[in-house]
Amino acid sequence: MIASQAVRLVSASPRNRASSRVPHAAPARRSAREQRSRPALLGRTHAVAAVRGASWDLRIFGAAIAAIVFCFALALVYVSQTTALSVAGYDVQQLAAQRDELRRQNSLLEVQSARLDSPARIATDAQRLGMVRARYVPVIPAQPLIAKR
């Protein structure tokens, strides 16, 4: 079924119909088109012929120019990458210095915290504030409490 439809569609195509109806019109149109495009074809042919006919010197010159441009581009990329790397290196250095300084500050704060936590300092400050040591610390034994429950 599908195959027969396809056959029908192909047979109904206008190009096929035209070619089947006017079998001798095609060569005439083709020759007209060829006449119109002949100068362009001639130009391309000449260029190809010119290249083909060019001397090896010219070819080498062209290749050298291409190679130089390529190398220049490559060098440009390399230099830009190296510069970027150097700049990144300086940034890393700055960040490392910043990190070291923050670590140093952190260590100083740890020492300061330890100083403030020192029992001797707390005792001195407490004494300065008029506090006195407790002579006796009452402790409620757990056993009787449990017994009462």
Place this chain on the structure above:
Amino acid sequence: MQTVRPRRLRLLFALFAVASLVLAGRLAYWQTFGRAELLARATDQVRSDLVVAAHRGVIRDRSGAILATTVELRSLYALPKRIPDKDKAARDLGVLLGRDPGPIRAAFDSGAEWLYVQRWLPEATANAIAALNIPGLGFQNEPKRLYPNDAIGASVLGFVNDNGDGVTGIEGYYDAQLRGTDGRLVVERDPANRDLAVGLREAVAPRNGVDLTLTIDLVAQTAAERELAAAMKKEHATSGSVLVVDPTDGSIRALASAPTYDPAAVRVADPEALRDRAIAWPYEPGSTMKAVTIAAALNEKVVKPTDWYNDVGYTVVGGRRLNNALGKAYGPTTVTGILERSLNAGAAWVGQKLGAQRLSDYFLRFGFGKPTGVDLAGEVTGTVRPLAEWYPVDVGTASFGQGVSVSPLQLAMAYAALANGGTLFRPYVVASRRDADGEHRTAPVAVDQVVTPETAAMLRDMLLATVDDGIAHNASIAGFSIAGKTGTAQIAGPDGSYVDDQYVSSFAGFFPADDPKYVVLVVLEKPESRLLGTVTATDAFKGIAQDILRYARIQPDRRP
């Protein structure tokens, strides 16, 4: 037209040829044999070879409080030629540094290209100086060992000198581990002295020193130092020491020595203060040794606690009369009573029953006369003379702690053995070491079972009675069972004879007596109140014990 003669041309050519050859040869030399030298010179202009200092390990107490740490502090340097107004700079610096501007100005004029104005500035001072923005002054970070608790724990910690070397205590004993291994950084630098990211870079990372966690408890240490300082002040004693030991494993919870020093100001410290008397000072222990003598006798079943003798105030040993402390006679007295009343005649009686050989053996077994092996620098062994050198009287005098010398640490460990059931432990101060491989804990080391648990239990009861009913009653604390013994020892002079009216007073005790958790020893050298120096030592013991009981939340084991 004048022509050049071919001969001259040839000569000129030859000259050029020779010059070219010489130049080529020289060039070839620098490219081959001299290459390394040239390369080195060129590299030296841009290469920087730095030592990356290893970070010295941190020392903490058992609860993690920082006892010693190294921090980079800013040191102020000057390039005098670049300071526009030296007078003003010296004046401003003098105000901020709290120094006379004169010497600072003189230093600027000394002709030095570069000099330190002051090293290791406090952060606030450094910030204030930086704010002045004086040309020709700069800062350089330098590592500095800091001790946040100032002089607390100085004896056990030791100190680090300006060269970064640990000298005494933990800093000295563990110096190699604490200091780590320096690294190296070879790098190319630009004219602004910044590292180049592209170029030579060889780095050997530094290996930082190990961090140490001590068995020391900062609260117990503070209490020990406070009570020792108070006792020293009250008695005008020459020196003193306190030890707090955990009898269950031999770990040292506090170690104080007086006179002491501030580790941040070692230069101005009395050299004698640098000596840790708790481990490096041998002394004749006196009556505290009676507990060891009686423990040995009980262990050998020579006596029982209830055995008695008739005390007449003295005894004669080896033809020499040995008196009780005040020459008082007590009549029939039990072995427990010897400790309760601290009777020299009674201790000599027990010593004679035990015999010199066994007494000497037990002294050695309890660790006297040899190093304890504590991980602190500078330990002394004390003296227990070889038996062959003993005179007949020595068995009597040694029984009550004269004629033998011990370190306070040795005596504390002996009491720890009596407290824990008879096991003598090796004392230690470092609980764990933390390095790149992780944490390494110190395992307690039991050196010897010096007496049986039964003997130790009998001794505990006898020492408990000494506090409850005897001479050391001043040490009792309401609600808690305290065991202990006083000691008053005569001091031998340079000629070997005992000095009149100069004593070493001490108290050794442990608590709670039924399940001892702490052993505390207080020693005072030459207290002003002489024979009553033990009262002050006992007071110091009591002050320390009360603090520890509260802090360690130990439940009372008696009705108050």
